[in-house]
Amino acid sequence: MSAPAGPRRYRWLALLPGVGMLAGVPFANRTQPYIFGLPPLLAWIVGWVLMTSVIMGAIWTLDSRRDRQDAQRP
Amino acid sequence: MNAALAVILAFFVLAITLGVLARRGRVMNLEQWSLGGRGFGTIFVFLLMAGEIYTTFTFLGGSGWAYGRGAPAFYILCYGAIAYSASYFLLPRIWRYAKEHALVSQADFFIKKYDSRPLGVLVALVSVIAIIPYLVLQLKGLGIIVSEASYGSISQPTAIWVGSVALVAFVVISGVRGSAWTAAVKDVMILVVAVFVGVYLPFHYYGGYGEMFAAIERAKPGFLLLPQSGMSVSWLISTVLLTAMGFYMWPHYFAATYTARDENIFRKNAVVLPIYQLVLLFVFFAGFAAVLQVTGLKGADADLSLLRVSKMTFSPWLVGFVGAAGVLTALVPGSMLLMTASTILAQNVYRELSPGADDRIISLVARGLVPIVALIAVILTLRGGSAIVPLLLMGYSLVTQLFPALILSIGGRPYASAAGALAGILAGELTVAYMTITGATLATLLPSAPQMVKDLNVGLVALIVNVVVLGVVSTLTARPAVAPALQSVDG
Numbered sequence: 001m002s003a004p005a006g007p008r009r010y011r012w013l014a015l016l017p018g019v020g021m022l023a024g025v026p027f028a029n030r031t032q033p034y035i036f037g038l039p040p041l042l043a044w045i046v047g048w049v050l051m052t053s054v055i056m057g058a059i060w061t062l063d064s065r066r067d068r069q070d071a072q073r074p
Numbered sequence: 075m076n077a078a079l080a081v082i083l084a085f086f087v088l089a090i091t092l093g094v095l096a097r098r099g100r101v102m103n104l105e106q107w108s109l110g111g112r113g114f115g116t117i118f119v120f121l122l123m124a125g126e127i128y129t130t131f132t133f134l135g136g137s138g139w140a141y142g143r144g145a146p147a148f149y150i151l152c153y154g155a156i157a158y159s160a161s162y163f164l165l166p167r168i169w170r171y172a173k174e175h176a177l178v179s180q181a182d183f184f185i186k187k188y189d190s191r192p193l194g195v196l197v198a199l200v201s202v203i204a205i206i207p208y209l210v211l212q213l214k215g216l217g218i219i220v221s222e223a224s225y226g227s228i229s230q231p232t233a234i235w236v237g238s239v240a241l242v243a244f245v246v247i248s249g250v251r252g253s254a255w256t257a258a259v260k261d262v263m264i265l266v267v268a269v270f271v272g273v274y275l276p277f278h279y280y281g282g283y284g285e286m287f288a289a290i291e292r293a294k295p296g297f298l299l300l301p302q303s304g305m306s307v308s309w310l311i312s313t314v315l316l317t318a319m320g321f322y323m324w325p326h327y328f329a330a331t332y333t334a335r336d337e338n339i340f341r342k343n344a345v346v347l348p349i350y351q352l353v354l355l356f357v358f359f360a361g362f363a364a365v366l367q368v369t370g371l372k373g374a375d376a377d378l379s380l381l382r383v384s385k386m387t388f389s390p391w392l393v394g395f396v397g398a399a400g401v402l403t404a405l406v407p408g409s410m411l412l413m414t415a416s417t418i419l420a421q422n423v424y425r426e427l428s429p430g431a432d433d434r435i436i437s438l439v440a441r442g443l444v445p446i447v448a449l450i451a452v453i454l455t456l457r458g459g460s461a462i463v464p465l466l467l468m469g470y471s472l473v474t475q476l477f478p479a480l481i482l483s484i485g486g487r488p489y490a491s492a493a494g495a496l497a498g499i500l501a502g503e504l505t506v507a508y509m510t511i512t513g514a515t516l517a518t519l520l521p522s523a524p525q526m527v528k529d530l531n532v533g534l535v536a537l538i539v540n541v542v543v544l545g546v547v548s549t550l551t552a553r554p555a556v557a558p559a560l561q562s563v564d565g
Binding site: 022031039045050055 | 148151154155160162163282285286288291298307311314318348349352355358
């Protein structure tokens, strides 16, 4: 890869799925309330799996933009 | 022949035919056979990567855990998402380095990074020892699925023999291309079947998801919660972390990254695979639907819950589709495991023993080993019985021990010495073996520790031993020098 146009700090967002999902497990481990018909723990995990795709999509988009900027530099 | 068996056979023949045709007149050197000439695009890499999620373990085991254990099954959804978010950064580096140095196997990666052939032999042996029980598990699953879904008209040994012969045929002929084409059929099939049973069963028996979970909670209070002790919160967190670390350490999965044409493929896959993984949610739903409908499946028999509830709900035709999806979940990982074990034995063991062998010979040896490895797996499957269960449990722990040495070498020059990596892996593996044989857990090792500590996954102990030994030996020995080509690899 060519010289980066500054640090890609947004990449730290990739830690969020693991930390967020697991840190919330003790609090989501309960019987109520159901969310879309799912028990709280399952809903929490499914929510974070979806968030993982969203976060990685955002990082990919930002990375692609940076890569294009880097490619245009002399 | 009943209708279910006819459907299973039809899909079996379709998958094998596609697998054999996948070769399409290519000359098969080792790089073509094992890595598809490093030319796979997004779809094929996606299918190979997704192959790991839908093995017989997740298909039968995912529903079986939901049926037999309840909430602890949810861990299966967690580790994939974490591993995929890491893959965005990890896999492009592995791929780049592998391409630059024309690596074929996972062991090659360690040999090159640490400039150590003994380390390569150790990694190769660990890989094969971990692969064989995993392969046995796929064959066992195949036998169970076919005999259940054919209403007993085909015995398990017959199914295992027929399945293995077909596997050998298409692996020898087409290599990884065969796996990729078969995976395409499998993924469409499993998507349709999982979503269908996961939607139909809860609505048919309970009228909806909320109603289903409420009924389960009434009949079995606490079933949808992680228990206070045993498979508790700390068990789930430690297990998810360990499993996420082991995820890409599986040799067939690691080597599958080499098949990619460019590194952007991994970034796209890291975005899509977490969502795709949610298909497993429907497998859980089917398992939960069975809880109050199919009674009396205890212990390992819980894995039959999906097939049993399908049989009591659907006509044989539909049961055939469920069975066919199950058979495909055995064939695709089975073919990758078979091919990877043979490649490693040829590339990292045979080549070591006969240094004069050229690439043509290695390629022939690799393909010649396929039937031998398959035969060993079949014999173990038919004879092993319960003796292989500890081995199966060990597989994941064994490959996880490769993680510290890998992650310390990913940036360029390794942060550990070759002797350190070797000693660490060896110490970790011996700890895994000892604890598996003695059945040790943290509760037996630390009887007076708080419950939270006792419930931690015992695999952590081996990993800590590994890292400590690696650190101590590395400080006493020299790190590998910087190879000139490595300096441009960062990024």
